[in-house]
Amino acid sequence: MSDLRVAVLGVGIMGTDHVERLSSRISGARVTVVNDFIAEKAEAVAAGIPGCRAVADPLDAIADPDVDAVVLATPGPTHDKQLLACLEHGKPVLCEKPLTTDVESSLEVVRREAELGKRLIQVGFMRRFDEEYDRLKNLLDGGELGRALVLHCVHRNPAVPPSFDSSMIVKDSLVHEVDVTRFLFDEEITSIQILRPATNPGAPEGIQDPQIAILRTAGGKHVDVELFVTTGVAYEVRTELVAEKGSAIIGLDIGLIRKGAPGTWGGEITPGFRERFGRAYDIQFQRWVDAVRSGVNVDGPTAWDGYAAAAVCAAGVQSLQSGGVVEVDMVARASIPGA
Numbered sequence: 001m002s003d004l005r006v007a008v009l010g011v012g013i014m015g016t017d018h019v020e021r022l023s024s025r026i027s028g029a030r031v032t033v034v035n036d037f038i039a040e041k042a043e044a045v046a047a048g049i050p051g052c053r054a055v056a057d058p059l060d061a062i063a064d065p066d067v068d069a070v071v072l073a074t075p076g077p078t079h080d081k082q083l084l085a086c087l088e089h090g091k092p093v094l095c096e097k098p099l100t101t102d103v104e105s106s107l108e109v110v111r112r113e114a115e116l117g118k119r120l121i122q123v124g125f126m127r128r129f130d131e132e133y134d135r136l137k138n139l140l141d142g143g144e145l146g147r148a149l150v151l152h153c154v155h156r157n158p159a160v161p162p163s164f165d166s167s168m169i170v171k172d173s174l175v176h177e178v179d180v181t182r183f184l185f186d187e188e189i190t191s192i193q194i195l196r197p198a199t200n201p202g203a204p205e206g207i208q209d210p211q212i213a214i215l216r217t218a219g220g221k222h223v224d225v226e227l228f229v230t231t232g233v234a235y236e237v238r239t240e241l242v243a244e245k246g247s248a249i250i251g252l253d254i255g256l257i258r259k260g261a262p263g264t265w266g267g268e269i270t271p272g273f274r275e276r277f278g279r280a281y282d283i284q285f286q287r288w289v290d291a292v293r294s295g296v297n298v299d300g301p302t303a304w305d306g307y308a309a310a311a312v313c314a315a316g317v318q319s320l321q322s323g324g325v326v327e328v329d330m331v332a333r334a335s336i337p338g339a
């Protein structure tokens, strides 16, 4: 079977990583087209990949006859147009989160895909492909722990880009725990509250950091998340599940512990999410490529998962402003046959 010919749209840090992984570690695929709103950047990336060229317009890149499938690593506000173009051309697409930047356009994408009668969209919630999350999910589904009750999460970044504001902590960071909750529990999230503790004096002026998110699921499960994105330390993502017959924790990031010079004991903390989830990204891409080549197109979170995450985050942003509990407003999945 011939290689899947992939267009990567957006060659910033993540897109460039994806071009590199598709070209070196993923089998059955090659990057034939790249695009970026900075044309020179796309040209430079294309020059490093045999058989790859830069295409200036993202919609032309999607329509290109040398492209079988698309990876979107473009800024969120451009996703809806690009996703609709992928649907129009019948091209499978792996879209970095967010699906789109507002709930209405996410729902429109879900509806348009459902009308086609076949799945083409996968959303890049890469934690679902991480070996530790996978083990936690299997443990829970295996039933040994009994019923899940509570999830305690920690999500710390050493720093975030200067463009980050308080709502990005919800939409760009918390969105992962939103997806993890839905993935682990197979339930929708029904309400959210964001608490605002004293802010880190080291955080940029005006940013509410840390934040504490409290989620409740349809089955009444409680999830709390400490979000702290300007720690200045390293990357820490921990998840502890408390269930009827015990608990389980992942993300301790212990690695090698060295005992050394008089009285010292310790190791290293993973610096960032690209290192922490590098293997998960590889697994996600390999499974997606295999799924597209076999005609299934999707092997992971769907457009519906992207819409659900957008709905929870929109409620989270409202709570960030009001401080109160906000109910999540979502349409019933059954109202969109095929979603």
Ligand code: ISE
Pocket: 157, 160, 172, 173, 174, 176, 229, 273
């Ligand atoms: C970033 O965009 C990611 O997706 C990372 O996984 C997350 O930890 C970080 O907070 C986000 O800004």
